[in-house]
Amino acid sequence: MTQTVGAEAVIARCRAENRAALVAYLPVGFPDLKTSVRAMEILVEAGADIIEVGVPYSDPLMDGPVIQRAVALALERGSRVADVFTATEAVRAAGAPPLVMLYWNLVLRAGVDRFADRLVASGGGGLITPDLIPDEAAEWIAASDRTGLDRVFLVAPSSTTERLQRVTRACRGFVYAASTMGVTGARSSVGSAARDLVERTRAVTDLPVCVGLGVSTGEQAAEVGSFADGVIVGSALVAALTDREPEEGLAALRTLTEELAQGVRTGR
Amino acid sequence: MTDGRFGAFGGRYVPEALIPALEQLDEARSKAMLDPGFLGELDRLHRTYTGRPSIVTEVPRFAEHCGGARVVLKREDLNHTGSHKINNVLAQALLTQRMGKSRVIAETGAGQHGVATATAAALLGLDCRVYMGRVDTERQALNVARMRMLGAEVVPVSTGSATLKDAINEALRDWVTNVGTTHYLLGTVTGPHPFPEMVRDFHRIIGVEARGQILDLAGRLPDAVIACVGGGSNAMGIFHRFIDDEGVRLVGVEAGGEGIASGRHAARFASSSPGVLHGTFSYLMQDDDGQTIESHSISAGLDYPSVGPEHSYLRDSGRAEYRYATDEQAMRAFELLCRTEGIIPAIESAHALAGAMEVGSELGPESLLLVNLSGRGDKDVHTAARWFGLLDDAAADGGGDA
Structure with missing residues (x-):
């Protein structure tokens, strides 16, 4: 396997180009495994810098209706957790670091060390864990230290300075700043809370800070990219694949990703 | 941690x-x-609002179906709003x-x-x-x-x-x-x-009251305290004060639904292994990937794929024991309590009654059982009437409570 490039290095390269990184999320298995993997390759081709590979879960309590529907459909169609490794291999081969976003029980069930080893073997760069706080993550911190995988924890507008310190100290790769209080999904405006949170987070860490929740257009990507190190887009990309024939969905996905990639290149 | x-x-x-x-x-x-x-x-x-302390009621006619054990119900069903x-x-x-x-x-x-x-x-x-x-x-x-x-x-x-x-x-x-x-x-x-x-602490009053009441009534502690377990709040409420009473068996009764073999049940301890759901690590009905498996029970209140973490601890440490009652067994106990004592229990609580029938048979006539009657059955009249075929066809198809 070729030397893998980590998320932090990719964000540093973007910073050298005076722009934010585009971090694009899609779940494995939606609308089917093959199309989802192809869709992630298209994200890379169309200008996404880092791919957040989602794993469908039966109880996605941080997700809004668009992602809920997509992952429920993927599960109905037989999506399995191990499919994620097919996706990470493909994304790595396409030239971007894949970070896996998943709910913690899926890792626990597989075994934390075993999951980490399989992730490394399939080119995965690390994990984003929306329902795992560092306080509960001793096993994962040990496994990621052993394997060198990135571990991305979340901070939120409600986080106190003490929490920001605690969470960012545990992160590697970047810090995921949830722009608003709430679940995933497109919002008409991302709001000033995101800017405040990025500033407060930067005050306690040197790690890059990427902003997620609510970004759906090139314009919003430009706005968020003006102050954050990375712009995370999820639901809008999933929506592009929803209720469309695969080829039509993939074309819509490419167009939207190009718009978002343009957005992060014009923000500053 | x-x-x-x-x-x-x-x-x-x-x-x-x-x-x-x-x-x-x-x-x-x-x-x-x-x-x-x-x-x-x-x-x-x-x-002045709930009506505490809730009373205890000895139920001798029901107890005839519990191996002749003495059976005392803690009447949380009499609280304002009808449950604990x-x-x-x-x-x-x-x-x-x-x-x-x-x-x-x-x-x-x-x-x-x-x-x-x-x-x-x-x-x-x-x-x-x-x-x-x-x-x-x-x-x-x-x-x-x-x-x-x-x-x-x-x-x-x-x-x-x-x-x-x-x-x-x-x-x-x-x-x-x-x-x-x-x-x-x-x-x-x-x-x-x-x-x-x-x-748990807010429900602990159930066991605190019941312990005093049964000492007054029987002059001794019960041999077993029995409660149904969905998430497990009424059970933790009545168990907690008895945890240090080593001679008192704590018995939780889960929903066995249509039986363990059918896969349609909510008997977490009979079938599952620990995992995370809804913010806590506890026994969880899950598949090989860690996806939650849907639970099933005639009782909506017990129809939950996980269970409170303290129950998992009590179970693994051996301090409490857990068994299950199927829909069939729970509904038989439901009918018995109605017919023998004039008390219509919630279907959830009927699982505890079914447990008491088994435990009483095992412990025999000298034993004393305290059962948490966690709720009343007004809400379940339609479900029960359909189960026992007490409605005419039109009403049975109607779905809503009359």
């Missing part, structure tokens, strides 16, 4: 966004439990006020917790929204009407299995969005710390 562990179980598996609210809640409830003002107000509500749920709800509603919040949200399965929450919200002037799985809104239509009558908004949840677990997902999504103004009034001894410990 955080506080709030029961051995390996419990913890806080939630989005970071909720941590400040959980810390605020933990601090507020810790202070409140030492504050004579809070405890005095709660005690006043227990006495009000104990926890009033306390959390008072805490909501003390935290300066104006809105409560709740999940409900059978509707008992939703009704109790709507009641407390009306009493204390709080806005209230209750999430309820669509399947449950249909089988518990009477309770939906009761909540709406009390001024609560009831939101049917159609995602997933459209039952209790999905209502909790939706309540958690609401909470993470509105956490500044809203308290999530969780109805059972599960969820992230401090909920399992706090809800």
